[in-house]
Amino acid sequence: LTRPLVVVEASGYAFGHAVREAERGGAHVVDGWRNDGSVVCAGAVLDARDAAEALLAAVAGAGLVVHAQAGRDVIDRLVDDLRRFGPVDHRTSEPEPGPALTPDEVRLLDRLAEGKTLGEAAAELHLSRRTADRRLASARRKLGVATTAEAVVAYVRMH
Amino acid sequence: VLVGREDELSLLAERIERRQAIAVLGEAGVGKTSLVRAMAERAGKRLYEAGALSTLSWLPYLPLRRAFGREFEVGDAAYVASEVEREVGAALLFLDDLHWADAQTRALLPFLAGRIPLVGAIRRGDASTTGALEATAGAGFELVPLEPLAAVEAAELAVLLHPELSQAATEQLVSRSGGNPFLLEQLAATGEPSESLKLAVGARLRLLTSSGRDAIGLLALLGRPAARELMGVDGADELVAAGLASGNGELSIRHALIGEATVEELEPEKRRRLHSCLANALTDVGESARHHAAAGERALAHEKALLAAERASTPGERTAHLGVAAANADGAESESLRIEAARAFLEVADYANALSLVESLHSADSNTAAEVALLRSQAHHGLVQNDDADRELAAAVATEVTDATLRIRIAAHRARLVSRDGRFAEAHAIAEEGARLADAAETEGSEVAEIYSTLGYARIFVGAPGGSKAHEHALAVTRRVGASELEFGILSNMLFGLLLAGKPAEADAVALEAVDRARSLRLVMREHTFRTWHAGFAWHLGDPAGAAAEAEAVLAEAVTPMNREFAAPYWWQAMTDLGHGESVRPYVEEEVAKARVDESIGDALWALADIELAAGRPDAAERAAASYFDRFNRAWPFVGVARAWAQFEQEILPTELSRTVLPLAEAAPVEVDALIALTQGSGELAAATFDRAAGLWDDRHVRGAFRCRWAAAESLRRAGRLEEARTRLLLLEPETERRQLNVLLRRIRRSLRLMGVHRTAERTTVGLLTGRELEVLELVADGLTNREIARRLALGRPTVVRLIRSAQQKLGANNRTQAAALAARR
Numbered sequence: 001l002t003r004p005l006v007v008v009e010a011s012g013y014a015f016g017h018a019v020r021e022a023e024r025g026g027a028h029v030v031d032g033w034r035n036d037g038s039v040v041c042a043g044a045v046l047d048a049r050d051a052a053e054a055l056l057a058a059v060a061g062a063g064l065v066v067h068a069q070a071g072r073d074v075i076d077r078l079v080d081d082l083r084r085f086g087p088v089d090h091r092t093s094e095p096e097p098g099p100a101l102t103p104d105e106v107r108l109l110d111r112l113a114e115g116k117t118l119g120e121a122a123a124e125l126h127l128s129r130r131t132a133d134r135r136l137a138s139a140r141r142k143l144g145v146a147t148t149a150e151a152v153v154a155y156v157r158m159h
Numbered sequence: 160v161l162v163g164r165e166d167e168l169s170l171l172a173e174r175i176e177r178r179q180a181i182a183v184l185g186e187a188g189v190g191k192t193s194l195v196r197a198m199a200e201r202a203g204k205r206l207y208e209a210g211a212l213s214t215l216s217w218l219p220y221l222p223l224r225r226a227f228g229r230e231f232e233v234g235d236a237a238y239v240a241s242e243v244e245r246e247v248g249a250a251l252l253f254l255d256d257l258h259w260a261d262a263q264t265r266a267l268l269p270f271l272a273g274r275i276p277l278v279g280a281i282r283r284g285d286a287s288t289t290g291a292l293e294a295t296a297g298a299g300f301e302l303v304p305l306e307p308l309a310a311v312e313a314a315e316l317a318v319l320l321h322p323e324l325s326q327a328a329t330e331q332l333v334s335r336s337g338g339n340p341f342l343l344e345q346l347a348a349t350g351e352p353s354e355s356l357k358l359a360v361g362a363r364l365r366l367l368t369s370s371g372r373d374a375i376g377l378l379a380l381l382g383r384p385a386a387r388e389l390m391g392v393d394g395a396d397e398l399v400a401a402g403l404a405s406g407n408g409e410l411s412i413r414h415a416l417i418g419e420a421t422v423e424e425l426e427p428e429k430r431r432r433l434h435s436c437l438a439n440a441l442t443d444v445g446e447s448a449r450h451h452a453a454a455g456e457r458a459l460a461h462e463k464a465l466l467a468a469e470r471a472s473t474p475g476e477r478t479a480h481l482g483v484a485a486a487n488a489d490g491a492e493s494e495s496l497r498i499e500a501a502r503a504f505l506e507v508a509d510y511a512n513a514l515s516l517v518e519s520l521h522s523a524d525s526n527t528a529a530e531v532a533l534l535r536s537q538a539h540h541g542l543v544q545n546d547d548a549d550r551e552l553a554a555a556v557a558t559e560v561t562d563a564t565l566r567i568r569i570a571a572h573r574a575r576l577v578s579r580d581g582r583f584a585e586a587h588a589i590a591e592e593g594a595r596l597a598d599a600a601e602t603e604g605s606e607v608a609e610i611y612s613t614l615g616y617a618r619i620f621v622g623a624p625g626g627s628k629a630h631e632h633a634l635a636v637t638r639r640v641g642a643s644e645l646e647f648g649i650l651s652n653m654l655f656g657l658l659l660a661g662k663p664a665e666a667d668a669v670a671l672e673a674v675d676r677a678r679s680l681r682l683v684m685r686e687h688t689f690r691t692w693h694a695g696f697a698w699h700l701g702d703p704a705g706a707a708a709e710a711e712a713v714l715a716e717a718v719t720p721m722n723r724e725f726a727a728p729y730w731w732q733a734m735t736d737l738g739h740g741e742s743v744r745p746y747v748e749e750e751v752a753k754a755r756v757d758e759s760i761g762d763a764l765w766a767l768a769d770i771e772l773a774a775g776r777p778d779a780a781e782r783a784a785a786s787y788f789d790r791f792n793r794a795w796p797f798v799g800v801a802r803a804w805a806q807f808e809q810e811i812l813p814t815e816l817s818r819t820v821l822p823l824a825e826a827a828p829v830e831v832d833a834l835i836a837l838t839q840g841s842g843e844l845a846a847a848t849f850d851r852a853a854g855l856w857d858d859r860h861v862r863g864a865f866r867c868r869w870a871a872a873e874s875l876r877r878a879g880r881l882e883e884a885r886t887r888l889l890l891l892e893p894e895t896e897r898r899q900l901n902v903l904l905r906r907i908r909r910s911l912r913l914m915g916v917h918r919t920a921e922r923t924t925v926g927l928l929t930g931r932e933l934e935v936l937e938l939v940a941d942g943l944t945n946r947e948i949a950r951r952l953a954l955g956r957p958t959v960v961r962l963i964r965s966a967q968q969k970l971g972a973n974n975r976t977q978a979a980a981l982a983a984r985r
Contacts, residue, residue, distance in 0.1 A: 009358075048214070055214045059225060076362035077213040079355075080187075084210055084256070090355035115977030149976040150942040153983045 003027075003063035004040055005082050006089045009075065015044075015067040017095040022065055029065070037061025045070050051078045058085050101155075105139040108132060109155045112148065161190065161197045162319065162340075163312030167305060171198045171278065174301060175251065180272035182257065182279040182295040185305035186402030186413075187363060188341025191280040192255055194305065199251050204276065207247060210255035211264070216287070219263045222254060236263070240270030247275045254279040258291035265291075268298035284366060284401025307338035307402075307413065316340060321347050327712040337414030352416060360420040363403070371397035375412070376433050378404060379421040380450075384411035389440055431455055444470070445480050452483050461487040475681050478503040482512050494520060494527070501534045506645055508684040510541030510719065526565060529558040533569055540576065543720050552576055563600040567593055571609040574617060583620040590614035594629075605645050608636040612649040616656045622820025626656055647677065647685045654692050658699070661822035661859035667696035687713050687722040694729045698736075701861025704899045707733035728762035732769065736862060738901035740770035751783075761791055761798075768801040772808075773902040775943075775950025780805035796827035800863075803831040808950070812838050826855035830867055833874070842878025846871045865895055865903055873910050885914050905953040928982065932966040935959060939979040 004022050008015045019042045023029050027040040033053040034041055040063035045051050051074050058064055064082070068075045082088045101109070104125075111121035122132035136148060143154045167183075171194070174181050183191045199206035209222035220231045220239070227246050231239050243252070252271070254260060257279040271277055279300065281291045295302070308316065313333040317324065324332070324347070336343035345356045352360070367375065374394025378385060386409055387395040398404035405413050412418040425433070431454045438450035438459070445467030451460035464484035471477035478500070485493070485500035497516045504513035517535055522528045536551035552573060560566050570593030578586035593610040615629035630653040637646045650673050657666035670692040677685035690713050698706035710730035717723045727746065734743045747770060750763035764787040771780035784802035787795075796819050803813035813835050816828040833848035849871035856863035868891055876884035888911050895904045911917075928936070938948045945963070949956045963975050972978035 051214045052218075055212060059212075059215075059221070072365070074214075076358070076365070079359070080362065081212040081214050084192075084212065088355075090353075090358070092354035092358070112976060113980045115973035117974065145942060147942040149939050149979050152976050152980045153940040156980045156983055 002086050003061070004065065004089065005058070005063060005086055006065045006091065007068050007075070007079055007082065008066065009068045009090070009092045010094055012067070014091060014094050015042075015065070018065050018091065022063070027063060033057040034062060035060035039063070040065060043067065045074070045078065047071075048074050051075075054078070055081055058082060101139055101142060102135075105135050105142075106155075108135050109139060109152060112136075112152050113156055118148070161193050162316040163308050164190070164194055164197070167194055167303065168198050168201065170303065171195070172202050175202065175204075175276045175278070178273055178276060180277040180279070180295075180298070180300045181303055182281055182292075182300040183303050183305050184281045184283060184292070186283045186307070186339065188339050189305050189307055189402075190340045191282075191305055193340075195253050195255070195278050195280065198278075199253075202251075205250035207250055207252050208255060209252060209264075211257060211259035211261070213256070213259045216259040216261060219261050222260055222264050226252065236266045237270055239263075240267050240274075243267065243271060244275050249276070251276040251278065257281050257295065258285050258287040260291070265294050268294055268300070272298045272300060284363065284403065286366060288400075308340065309338060310334075313338040313340075313343060317343060317347060320344060325708065325711045325715055327715040331715070335415040335419075337412075337416070339414055342414055342416055346416065352419070356416075357420055357423070360414075360417055361424060363401070363417065364421060364424065367401065367403075368397060370394040371401070373433065374398055375403060375417075375421050376425055376429070377437060378410065378412050379418040380425075380430070380433055380453075381437055382418075384409035386410075389437075443467075445476070445483075448480065448483050452487050457487040457489065460484075461489075473680050474503070475507050478507050478509065482516065485516050494522065498527070498530060498534065501538070505534065505537050505541070506648075507682055508541065508647075508688070508719070508721075510538045510721070514538035514542065525559050526562045529555045529560045529569065530565055532558065533565070533572060536576075537572055540572075540579075541719070541721055543724055545579070548576060563596065564602055564604060564606050567597050567600070567602065567606040567610050570596065571606065571613045574610075574613045578613075578617060578620065583617060586613075587617040587621045587623060590617045603636070603640065605637060605640055608633040608640070608645055608649055611636065612652045616652050616659070619656045619659050620821070627653075627660070630656055647673065647682070647688070651688060651692070654689075658695070659821045659823050661825070663696040663699040663860075664858060667693060667700070670696060684717075684719055684722060687717050687719075688725065691722070691726040691729065694726065694733070698729050698733050699860050699862075700858070701865065701898050701900065703733040703736035703862075706730075707737060707739075728766055731763075731766040735766065735769050735773055736900055736902060738773070738905070740773045740902070744770055751786075761787060761795065764790075765795065765798045765801065768798060768805065772801060772804055773951070775947050775952075777805040777808035777950075781809070796821070796824035800827050800830055803834045807834045807838055810838070823859050826852045826860070826863060826867070829855060830863070830870075833867070833870065837870075837874050837877070842874045842876075843880075845874035846878065846880075849874060861898075862900060862903075865891070865898075865900055869895075869903060869907050869910070873906075876910060876914060881914055885911070885916065888914075889916070909953040927969040928966055932962050932969075933982060935962045936966055936975075936979050936982040939963065939975050940983055 006018045008018050022040050029040045032043050041057045042065040044067040047070050122129050140151045143151050145151050185191050207226040209226035211222045215221050223231050258281050317329045317332050371394050374390035377390040404410045434450045435454035438447045441447040444463045448460050448463035464480045468477050468480035481500040485496040488496050501513040501516040517531050520531050532551045532555035536548045539548035574586045574590040590613045594614050597607045611629045611633035615626050619626035633649045654666050670689050673689040694706045694709035710726045713726040731743045747763050747766045764783050768780045768783040784798050787798045799816040806813040816831040830852040833845045837845035849867045853864045853867035872884045872887040945959045949959045967978045970981045
């Protein structure tokens, strides 16, 4: 598995989104630049000095999620350098808003993805079968699919 | 992936063997690092990568720290060098991005060169390149320049990375990337250059001095190779040194992508200045006129463009110059010049330019006003803006017109628009009336050809006699008046007539000839039109692979929406026949969702019905066909056939199809009759009727003939005449396979299986699962029921259940949903 090397040239929201994505991928994300190969460092690069610190973390083996706010030349060089460590995910646009599943829907889909039947999942979550049905229907609608299998696959692919 | 670097590899290996230090010099992304890694791997040497970084070029010994994971802070250069020598031993030290190495590391070069196996890499065009070249030369490095890949090698790389791309797409990729592997990979991954790639390219441009920037701006705006003097020798030299331009005599931009980025980044004021500069320097009057126009120097542009139009050798060139002249004309002359140029643009199918010339024209003279409205309507029609086309036509019709020629032209265009909406009887009446007008007026111009051409296919469509005679008359007139551009429009109508008359092979020969002629006249849009016809005829003639490839190539290259909308349906249909219906489904559904009321939604609904049939969803296929019949009061018989099959597969009695006057589709109602017989359980009658339908389709629509031949055999099987059915299917199978009519092939094999003749699918395994199991799980993930999966893959339902169960067992899944989820996670 390669470490994430993400450079975000967009809003703070886009940066936060990238950080959460790295966390969901199982990374240990820390705030700021640390020379530690076991973590993913997240932070803003405002000038050449920040860029140097971020890059030193990358030299030490850390993954990076960079909120690029420094001048064009600094960012050009940083991205150029980072390509030496692996493919760089360079984002210049806002993230697509994914379907907002409620925590309840997520819990249900998690269980279905584990292979439980809807009845088993409902029992485990202390829900009536009818409520479980309704949650599943709502998740299907948000994911824009017709069947439970499609919903579970779409959910698995999102995460 | 390393492609096409054999010479460099063996050179490097040989030098390293002799302990000769090497510096590889090349532009960003050309593949220096990959080359050195490949060389080390081939030589079986361990590689210590001591890469410098631009951001950290001030940090002492950073490259060494990266290579050996330790600090080098004590002692002088000689001491550190001896430390490094001890670390490296017989391995290879690679000083990557040496131009960014700190001063201390650079100071080691004279001590290391010749003592250890040593390679450096230096980027062209960086501010620190010169310093690095001096340092390596001083230390005794041999310089090895690394150039971008040649076109053949770049194409090889593109195919390796993306085997699914069409040849046309691959060629485009190669030319835009200019053989730079990094640009090629990035471009291939995203199709269009991403923001990030544009920034990376922009970063190279920002490193240039102002004379270098002017030089590349001039070269980019010029859009072709040019002599160094044109852009200033200093600037030109800088571009060459940076690897942005190349060439011995004339210079050209090395990567089209960089040219695009350059043009995009130019400020408007600077752009005008550079255009003006070019206009004054160029000797070709036409080219000079274009740059004057872009610089806003209207009078000069007008004057030079008129001169260029006079000297032009092809209709396309003449039209282009005329357009520039008209667009930059002022005063009284402007109106007639604009009309003349717009007509010329329409004749070469350049609708957008035609429209822009007449869009803002208002004339007090009623004949002129009607002509302008007609031209606008024709241009909108070409751009598939149907409401606008109708509105302008209504304006032209409502105007009092005294000029007979103009009245004939209006009638011809009106007949065309009316037949677009499927009102063929009305179109026929208008065209007959227009032709009478032409005969009475005894005019001899191209308008006669226009009206007769329209009349030709109106007659064929309503089954009136004299269709091909009208076409021939039209063609003869165009040839007499020497309107070679108009000839293409007429040929297009004639091809449509030949298709409807059920003569695709004959039509294909005409189409291919037209492709050659269009190409020789450099009329690209016409060429695309006739290549699409060719794709269409290939499809009708039972060559879906050829049809799909040609249509896809046209889609990739086409620049006008009309060319694309014409090519897309053939691509959809051919892909569906090849068994790739699902990969075109999104495009088809998008087209259906646009819900436009014209031909294109008809084509999309027809394609969708066929895709659904191939996917084993007859109910959805019937819905698509029904939606077609709701929209169009006439019945394109092919959709009627799709509807009948959809009904048959749901065990509903198929809707009868009325007889048609079109020879092409003569078989359609017969095929539907056969389906009705089969639904009613009369296998023998159905077989005989399918045979008759197959005979009628035959070489008019080969795919239909094959389908009916299979259906006849299947009817015999159902009637219990197994031996006969088997013999027929075994004869049909290899030919169907050869033609890659894959959807039909699956049906044939299912019929054979039901009679005990087994054809096993190729056994492949992906991880634990067989290819078949994976295929089934993918369909589960797409939301299909077991019944639908069975239909789509032409398997029995029990087989599908068995495949899912065995996949579940292998994956340790409790149910089909989990199995699909687990398979998707891989």
